[in-house]
Amino acid sequence: MSGSLPRAARSTSRAPRRSAVALPALLTALLLTLTACGDSTEDDGDGAASSSEAADFPVTLTADNGEVTIEEQPAAIISMSPTATETLFAIGAGDQVEAVDDNSNYPAEAPITDLSAFTPNAEAIVAYEPDLVVLSDDQNGIVDALGSLDVPVLLLESAEDLDDAYAQMELLGEATGHADEAADVVADVRDRIEAAVDSVPADAAGQKVFHELGPELYSADSSTFIGSIYSLLGLENIADGAPDASGGYPQLSAEYVVEQAPDLIVLADTKCCDQSAATVAQRPAFDAVPAVVDGRVVEADDDVASRWGPRIADFAETVAEVLQG
Amino acid sequence: MSTATQRTRPGRTTAEPGAVRPRRSTLVVTTAAGLALVVAVLAGIWVGAVPLAPGRVVLTLADRALGPFGVDVPGRLEGTQAAVLLQLRLPRVVLAVLVGAALAVSGAAYQGVFRNPLADPYLLGAAAGAGLGATLTIAHSPVQTLGPVGIVPLAAFAGALFGVFCALALGSVAGGAHSPTLLLAGIAVAAFLAAAQNLVQQQNTDDLRQIYGWMIGQLGSSQWSDVVLVLPYLGVACAVLLCCGRALDVLAVGDDEAGSLGVHPGRLRLLVILAASLATASAVAVSGLIGFVGLVVPHIVRRLAGGSYTRVLPLSLLVGGAFLVLADLIARVILAPAELPIGVVTAFVGAPFFALLIWAGARRR
Numbered sequence: 001m002s003g004s005l006p007r008a009a010r011s012t013s014r015a016p017r018r019s020a021v022a023l024p025a026l027l028t029a030l031l032l033t034l035t036a037c038g039d040s041t042e043d044d045g046d047g048a049a050s051s052s053e054a055a056d057f058p059v060t061l062t063a064d065n066g067e068v069t070i071e072e073q074p075a076a077i078i079s080m081s082p083t084a085t086e087t088l089f090a091i092g093a094g095d096q097v098e099a100v101d102d103n104s105n106y107p108a109e110a111p112i113t114d115l116s117a118f119t120p121n122a123e124a125i126v127a128y129e130p131d132l133v134v135l136s137d138d139q140n141g142i143v144d145a146l147g148s149l150d151v152p153v154l155l156l157e158s159a160e161d162l163d164d165a166y167a168q169m170e171l172l173g174e175a176t177g178h179a180d181e182a183a184d185v186v187a188d189v190r191d192r193i194e195a196a197v198d199s200v201p202a203d204a205a206g207q208k209v210f211h212e213l214g215p216e217l218y219s220a221d222s223s224t225f226i227g228s229i230y231s232l233l234g235l236e237n238i239a240d241g242a243p244d245a246s247g248g249y250p251q252l253s254a255e256y257v258v259e260q261a262p263d264l265i266v267l268a269d270t271k272c273c274d275q276s277a278a279t280v281a282q283r284p285a286f287d288a289v290p291a292v293v294d295g296r297v298v299e300a301d302d303d304v305a306s307r308w309g310p311r312i313a314d315f316a317e318t319v320a321e322v323l324q325g
Numbered sequence: 326m327s328t329a330t331q332r333t334r335p336g337r338t339t340a341e342p343g344a345v346r347p348r349r350s351t352l353v354v355t356t357a358a359g360l361a362l363v364v365a366v367l368a369g370i371w372v373g374a375v376p377l378a379p380g381r382v383v384l385t386l387a388d389r390a391l392g393p394f395g396v397d398v399p400g401r402l403e404g405t406q407a408a409v410l411l412q413l414r415l416p417r418v419v420l421a422v423l424v425g426a427a428l429a430v431s432g433a434a435y436q437g438v439f440r441n442p443l444a445d446p447y448l449l450g451a452a453a454g455a456g457l458g459a460t461l462t463i464a465h466s467p468v469q470t471l472g473p474v475g476i477v478p479l480a481a482f483a484g485a486l487f488g489v490f491c492a493l494a495l496g497s498v499a500g501g502a503h504s505p506t507l508l509l510a511g512i513a514v515a516a517f518l519a520a521a522q523n524l525v526q527q528q529n530t531d532d533l534r535q536i537y538g539w540m541i542g543q544l545g546s547s548q549w550s551d552v553v554l555v556l557p558y559l560g561v562a563c564a565v566l567l568c569c570g571r572a573l574d575v576l577a578v579g580d581d582e583a584g585s586l587g588v589h590p591g592r593l594r595l596l597v598i599l600a601a602s603l604a605t606a607s608a609v610a611v612s613g614l615i616g617f618v619g620l621v622v623p624h625i626v627r628r629l630a631g632g633s634y635t636r637v638l639p640l641s642l643l644v645g646g647a648f649l650v651l652a653d654l655i656a657r658v659i660l661a662p663a664e665l666p667i668g669v670v671t672a673f674v675g676a677p678f679f680a681l682l683i684w685a686g687a688r689r690r
Contacts (some may be wrong), residue, residue: 103531118530216538216545217664242663250663253374254545255409273535274469284416284548285408 056177063171065143065155073177074132074152078125080117081136084156085110086309087169088134090185093176099128106303106311122146132175159308161228162193169310185310192313196320197232204323205234210252210262210291211305214269215279217252224248225308226268229316233323238262258285265291266298266319268305275299298322354630358643362422365647369418369654374662375409377402385410417547420555420611421653422646424544425618427559427608429645431601432619433626433637434566437573438597439504446605446619449511449598453518454488455481455609459539460522464529474554477539478610485606488518489598504580504594542615542668544653555607562604563642569597570635577634615649615668617675622648624678 060069076098079085085104088097100110101117115124117137122145125133133146134154146153154175159165166186173182209230211220219239220227227248230237238260242250269275277297286292298319304311370386371379381402388398389411402410431446439448447453458480466476489511496510526536572593576583580590605619625648626640652670659665 116527116530118533119527214535214538216535216543218534243660246660246663250660251545251666253657253662253664255413256374256662258409258413259375259405261405272532284412285405288405288408 056174056179059174061154061171061175063154064157065138065147065153068152068154070132070152070175072131074130074175076128076130077132077134077176078115078128078130079104079110079134080115080120080125080142081134081156082106082303083136083158083307083309084134084154084168084172086307086311087172087182087185088176090310091169091173091176091178091182093172093178096176098130122149126151134172159225160223161225162190162232162312165225165308165312166190168308189310189313193229193232193316196313196316197234199320200233200323206236207263207323208238208260209235209264209266210238210257210260211266212269212275213249213306215273215275217254217257218249219252220249226305226315229312229319233316233319235264235323254283254285258289261289262291263294264296264298264319264322265289266300266305268300268302270299271302296322296325351630351636354636354640355643358626358640358647362643362647362650365650365654366418366422369421369650370410370414372654373409373414373657375406377406377410381406382410412549413547416549416552417544417653418650419552420547421544421650423552423555423559424608424612424615425622425649425652426642426646427555427563427604428615428619429622429641429648430563430566430638431605431608432645433623433634433641434569434573434597434601435619436623437576437634437637438594438601439508440577441504441508442624443620444508445617446601446608447515447614447616448508449492449602450488450514450518451485451602451605451609452488452614453515453522454491455485455606456540456614457518457522457525458482458484458487459613460525460529460532460536463535463539464525464532473550478551478554481539481613482606482610484518485609486602488514489602489606491518493595493598507594538666539613540668541666542613542671544612544656544667545664547611551611555611558603558607562600562607565600566597566604567638567642569593569600570633570638573597573634573638577632613668615671617671617678618645618649618652621675621678 057073058069058071060067062068073096075096077088077093077096078099079088079097080101082101082104085097085100086106088094089107089110094107094109097111099113099115101115102112103117104110104112115121117135118139120135120139120142122142125142125146126149130151132152132154134156135142136156136158138155143153143155154171156168156171159168166189169186169189170179170182173179173185211226211230213219219242220237221239221242222228222231222237227237227239238257239250239252241256241260242252265280267275267277267280276299277292277295280286280297281292291297300315300318304315371377371382381400384398385401385407388396388401391398401407428446432444435444435446435448436442438444459477462476462480466480468476470476471479492507492511492514495514496507499510500506526533529536572583572588575586575588576590576593578586583590583593608615622645623637623641626637626644630636630640649667649671652674653667656665656667656670659670
């Protein structure tokens with residue numbers, strides 16, 4: 001039913017050239033929060049456990065769209081945010097999830113639909129009769145549109161650091177009646193990241209990392225969420241050399257990347273763009289980069305590296321492991 | 326397509342026949358344009374995200390040039406710096422020259438063939454076709470390369486030619502190679518292909534950043550293999566176009582008059598469109614959609630050297646190359662070591678110039 005609904009909100013102003021000149025950095029930053037592709041089969045969410053307590057409701061929470069009151073424990077949640085989807089399943093609220101957007105590809109049992117978080121359509125969302133909608137971006141005025149239809153909306157924008165991410169996990173726990181499990185998940189992620197940080201040998205401190213978001217050499221500096229992980233691990237991020245005006249996700253010059261001689265390259269474009277240690281080694285002038293010479297090119301999962309859910313602990317462990325070797 | 330309505334207007338011919346304003350001698354103007362290109366290229370080689378000592382850059386280049394003759398120049402760059410210069414910066418500058426020259430000379434040719442100052446190389450659906458091809462492959466292609474060649478450049482090249490072919494076919498069905506009909510056919514094809522591209526793009530939001538990056542034009546990942554890839558096509562196409570200058574001047578007086586002067590307007594139009602489209606498709610394949618170069622540079626040249634196509638075409642080649650190298654220089658340096666998409670820079674310079682052109686044209690009338 002919803003699949004046949006026209007995506008009325010589709011932007012018509014995207015003429016392919018000339019009009020597409022404005023604010024590339026801004027758009028890039030926006031796209032990065034939405035970009036997630038491929039599929040995953042691994043699964044650590046358990047939808048069976050439930051500590052739902054109807055007594056916890058109504059509950060009033062403060063999300064990025066202000067104070068939101070949820071009258072009863074939601075039973076038909078729509079997640080338009082891949083990160084929120086991962087979190088909801090990790091904290092045992094998976095059974096309450098009715099539908100997720102077309103980028104929410106993890107965990108496998110998430111009820112994926114063709115709802116688009118980039119061009120969200122209030123009618124298509126409401127057709128699922130949700131009692132809670134979770135969003136990471138307020139595209140096309142969707143928050144107001146859903147609000148006017150009296151659907152409770154939680155806007156959870158991309159986290160700036162781990163504390164932000166933890167707070168969002170805990171908030172989703174309270175919103176769904178799984179506060180205890182959420183606290184457990186946060187504690188687990190926290191412990192694993194601390195262990196990963198502790199495992200980094202002292203001589204790895206200050207090594208240079210290049211985080212690659214695309215073969216056009218888009219990167220992420222320390223002001224971004226993923227950048228904050230590198231800071232925790234004691235690495236120096238070469239994207240920090242770019243001016244603030246480039247918006248946290250600068251497109252770096254190839255010559256700058258080569259000259260900076262990063263000790264570690266993390267590819268977050270293995271799924272979107274088929275990049276690998278081998279393709280990096282073939283790029284002009286990259287054969288002299290220490291990370292390539294020493295085989296320290298991490299082929300990360302694009303999705304894990306672009307989200308701020310519980311799997312960020314996996315990412316930190318992967319990077320820490322390479323630093324040990 | 327905001328420019329579509331303007332294009333349908335029977336534009337005032339700034340391309341008044343040749344002998345209108347031979348203010349400066351051809352030699353002087355050509356030399357000046359050649360010098361501008363050399364200066365732009367030198368600046369492009371010297372300036373970049375990684376500072377390289379200008380003297381050692383020259384020595385390194387001299388060493389490379391003289392290497393085959395057994396001459397060893399001392400004091401050249403070594404290691405990473407040499408790699409930066411020879412493998413990253415140099416191919417990028419060379420590619421910028423080629424792409425800029427191709428777009429500018431194609432734009433001038435289109436303007437001549439349509440007798441319309443608002444024509445540009447993307448007029449007949451080349452951009453929309455290339456955009457659709459690139460978007461489809463970015464979103465759906467299971468492979469990244471076909472042999473040694475990237476799949477996206479291939480699809481863009483084929484898409485650009487496909488767009489122009491559709492426009493020509495529609496135009497000839499609708500009334501021969503008559504210029505206004507062809508123009509309208511081009512606009513229809515471009516609008517349709519652009520809509521199809523938008524549709525594919527909206528269905529594949531996870532590839533948006535890549536698609537967007539391609540649509541706005543980029544030279545950041547230039548390699549020598551790109552140069553080798555497009556050079557043959559560009560060479561042939563530009564050579565053909567340069568030979569058509571005289572005929573385009575004759576065509577400027579009108580189809581009937583040109584016919585009586587021994588130029589077959591239909592055949593000439595087809596030849597020029599095919600050559601210009603080949604050049605455009607090659608440029609688009611390696612650099613994405615870089616706007617405004619093809620539109621603006623021929624007009625700059627006309628201001629400097631008059632309207633004869635025997636001058637406008639070769640000068641557009643030189644000035645186009647210089648313009649794009651400088652635009653790329655700005656794109657690389659202004660946020661260094663971050664980059665700005667080159668399409669933003671050319672449009673940033675091009676859009677105000679375009680406005681000025683319209684304004685000045687209106688005042689003169």
